[in-house]
Amino acid sequence: MSEKTPKASRSAPAPRLPRGEVSTATWRDLAVVSVLSALGIWGLAPAFSDNGYLLAGLGGLLVGTAAGYLSHLFRLNAFFTGLSAIVLYFMLGSALAMPGYALFAVLPTLTTLRGLALGAVFGWTDLVTLSAPAGAPEYITVLPYAAAWLVGLVTTVLVLRWLPRHDRSPARLSVLLIGPTALYLLGILYGTSTPFLAGLRGISFAVLALLWLGWRRGGVTNASLQERRGLNRTKLLGSAIVAVAAILVAAVAGSILIPPPESRFVLREEVVPPFDPQDYPSPLSGFRKYTKDLGETDLFSVTGLAASDRVRLAVMDSYDGRLWDVSGAEDQTDGSGSFRLVGDELPAPALLESSGARSVSVSVSGYSGVWLPIVGYPETISLPTEPTDTSQDLRYNAETATTVITSGVDTGYEYSFTTEVQDAFSDQALSNVPVARVELPLVERVPDVVAAKAAEFAGAATTPIDQLRALEQALKINGFLSHGLASDSVPSRAGHGADRIEELFTRNQMIGDEEQFAAAFALMARSLGHPARVVMGFAPKDVKEGETVTVTGDDVTAWVEVPFQGVGWVAFSPTPDEKEIPQDQNPKPKTEPQPQVRQPPRAEKQDDDLLTEVDINDSEEDEKNEDAFALPLWVWILGGALGASLLLYLVPLLVIAAIKRRRMRLRRTAATADARAAGAWDELLDRYAEVGYVLPEIGTRRMFAADLGSQVETEAAQANGTAERADRPGGLATLTRLAHGTDEAVFSGRNLPEKRIDELWQTSVESSTGAASAVGWWRRQLSRFRVHTGRTMTDRLTAPGRGTRSGHKGQRKKTAE
Known part of the structure; x- marks a missing residue:
């Protein structure tokens, strides 16, 4: 029987170290990933008003890394790892993310604890609606702190507890780059349309990641010293080529590869502000x-x-x-x-x-x-x-x-x-200044009389300032001020709808208050092509600089602003001064005598009833009442996300569980007793591999038992901190007994009783359960989604029939001979 030769390029897992110790290579991995994460955090600079975000982000990275190291040191399971990380998050977050609100800038307070919780939940949405650079709310710097804390925690756990148990393949090493890449993308999406050191940060990130992947992958395990030196020279040459190529790309093609600011995608440009x-x-x-x-x-x-x-x-x-x-x-x-x-x-x-x-x-x-x-x-x-x-x-x-x-x-x-405050400019200074190009919403349903009056009032004026002053003076001279109160000599109807504006211009006297005159002036200015807007506010009287002024309701006013290029928004006040309003001189029609008819009593009306209120659209009120008991949109989104996540978890889990049950059933119901006994051993090897134990390339069942039993006892010792007994389920003793029993059934040439076969299967199941309990919770969860098979693709293509693992069929044939 020819033995397989181990592949020369395969890099074996790192040797197992005593509990709590970390190899130098692992520390280097952690340092590289941390530097890449820091480059990603740096990209958030345009979104914040000061460097407090950098302290929060780097601090969160350190806190997450410390929590991951404690998990490795004390061999904590997933629950206690998360619990300890959260405790450190709140204990140290006050000093790192919210020092201005912490007691003595270090100790947590109710405000900082509340901010650390709110920032981790709502900071993601608040930052995209903030005008950059953001300085508030007080918990806004919690966002980089929480993001870096999470990346530091997960990455450190992967580096210290996951990677050393596996060979350093490019795919597994690339998993460690997911967190730093997420932070880098966070800086892009939450930034502004102007890129922040895009070339420097991008090239540095790419070069460091590529060089680390090339050097960290490992070398030939069975090569001579001379071969290793040659490999190192090749790596060094390749690294230099990568670095030079990156610099050339940045210098020559950087301007082509970096998109212009107007085509840059950032979230704050896509999200509608919450206030409407x-x-x-x-x-x-x-x-x-x-x-x-x-x-x-x-x-x-x-x-x-x-x-x-x-x-x-x-x-x-x-x-x-x-x-x-x-x-x-x-x-x-x-x-x-x-x-x-x-x-x-x-x-x-x-x-x-x-x-x-x-x-x-x-x-x-x-x-x-x-x-x-x-x-x-x-x-x-x-x-x-x-x-x-x-x-x-x-x-x-x-x-x-x-x-x-x-x-x-x-x-x-x-x-x-x-x-x-906007500086005041004389009309002479604005005589040759055009109005600024400002895009404003269109005005709709404007009475025709407005444009006619604008043309009449503007007269022969040609410059924007002359036209606007002509409109202003016409309203002030020909108009009369009335607030529509009972004390006014002539009533004035409220509102500034199309009918009210038409009434203002068609009556014998233009009567109104600041509301009507400002609304009419802005519409006339728009009809002449000038962007105008109405401003409502207050104009206090008798203001003395340095003194406190009390503003009352009588100080309310309205005016109009028009933008001039290079100057700003210039204010216009078209409201006339208070003056006596002449009585309407329209002749009243003569009345003809009519026979006297007894009239019903007339309801008394107050003078103030002459006022009409503005029609406010409250048609949405009924819709709001109808939707009062409807579930909010976020509830449906959250429920859908949770349901989809649950399906993504349960469906593969159930399918893989069904495949494993079918595999076990076929082995337990094999046609012969020796096949059923060999099936118990094959089932054990598959379950060990699914949990994450490394199966030897070749060997007898006793050699397999010795190797796997040693791995189980090492895992259990590292988890408990003490030496483990060899007779524990899944350990060396039970595996050796199962190997002896399987060899007896396969090579003895006689059929073992079914009771003995059942004992072998029971030992196989108990050993697999014991081996799974020796590893961490995360590896046990991953094993549920793995289906291991002992036959490689080459075996499937070249084997003449269905056989057992590790050359057992060949061993049986040799024994028979």
Whole structure:
């Protein structure tokens, strides 16, 4: 019988070390994988406002690595490995990810523990809706900490506990690169459209990974010293070629391979911000509430105003024939609907000319709502953290300088910010300046009289500033101010729908308030081709610099802004000053005498009933009530994901279990007693291999028993920390007895009784169970998905018939001879 020669290129598993010890090669593996992970974490730089993310990411990598090493040192199973890793995550995360909220910058607090939990769950979605660079909420740096912690934990467990038990094939070594590659992709997806050191990081990652794979694969186990030196020279030459080729590719073809920023895929460009202004009524629709109900009410007080400052509340650039509104998030324009989650530092607008910044603080008293009163274009903002932290509710639109607190503000809410105010330019300075190209939503269902009046008022003006000033002056001179109160001499109907705007221009006198005049001016400017938007806010009176100003409902106002190229948004105030409104001079028709008829009593009407409220669309209310008891979409997604995962786990498990049962049944019901006895031995070898034990290439059953028994006892000793007895199930003694019994049945030439065959099968099953209990929980789970066969593909193609493992059929023939 010819013996098989071991393959020269096969690299055997690393020798088993005493408990807790790690080989030098394994430490090198861990170092390389950690450096690759650090390159991936580095790619998150554009998404964060400071280097705190780097401390959190590298710290999380160290914490995960430490947890994986403790798992190896104490031979913890999967449950206790995960438990210890979670404990370390919360114990050390406060100092690494949230030092500003930790006690003495080190010790955990309720805030840091809450942030570490929320950041790991919600940080993934929050970061893609943040305007880069992100600085808030306070738990935002928990994202790189949690991601690196998970990668460090899993990779360290694989390096220390999984790889040493197997040969170093390229496929197994590549498994260790999954975690660092995931971190690298995380930096790309959560970054910005501008790549961050793409060439340097990409080339460094690829070269280091390729060189490590080439050197770590191993060498020839039975080669001479001279052959090994030749192999090392070949490896060194190959490594140099790889490094030089990578540098050449980066230098010559880098500009071709790196896509332009506009075609770069990042998640923040694809995800719709969670705040949708369409979920709230138009702020301008409630304009009369301030003048009618809150005229004498103190809304809020402001410190840091200048005499010409206005307090901005909301910006509306969409008109549908009913009202001016804030455009929705789905409108892909430069408009007012693109609100994003921001931190303490707010992004700068595209159009702004300012001479400097100043500090402003606001204290809310009678005002309530989601729109936050703001002055100018804020750069930084500080929100209250007590009694509740509202920083994670902050949404900001840089182009319109409007701010939203999704949870709403109420009495006692205080905040401060630093801001820049648009500089004022004279008409002469703007005489040759065109309007800026800004894409705004189209206005719809505009009365025809608007364009006619715009052409009439603009007259012979040709430049944008002259046309806009002509419109403004025409409204201010010919219009009359009336808030529609009972005290007004002439009533003024509320609203700014198409019928109200048409009424403004077709009556003998143009009568309205800031709401109607600003809405009409913006529509006329749009008809002339100028991008205009309506702004609602407050204009406090008698402002003295350095003093606190109290804003009331009477201070409410509205104005219009138009962008000029290289200048910014210039404000226009078309509302006329208060003056006496002349009585309507239209002759009244004469009435003819009619016979007296007793009339029914007439219901008394108050003067304020002349006002008509704006029609607010609340048709969605019924839909919301109908869906009140419907399951949220995230519940269906979570259930589907869990169900799909469960199917992916159970279906292969059941199929493989059925295959193993059929294999065992065929062996137990073989035609002859010696085949049934040999089947018990073959079943044992298959189960040992499925658990992860290495089967010898060749040998007798007694040699197999000695080798496998030694492996089982070593595994059990490493798991328990003490020497194992040889007679344990699956150990040397039981395997030797099974080998003797099988040889007796196969080579004795007589049929053993069925009772003896059943004892062999019972010993086989007990030995397989004992061998499985000696290894870790993870290997036992993997064995459920493995189906081992003792016959190689060569044996299947060349063997004349079905035989037993390891040349048993040939041994039987030789014995018979």
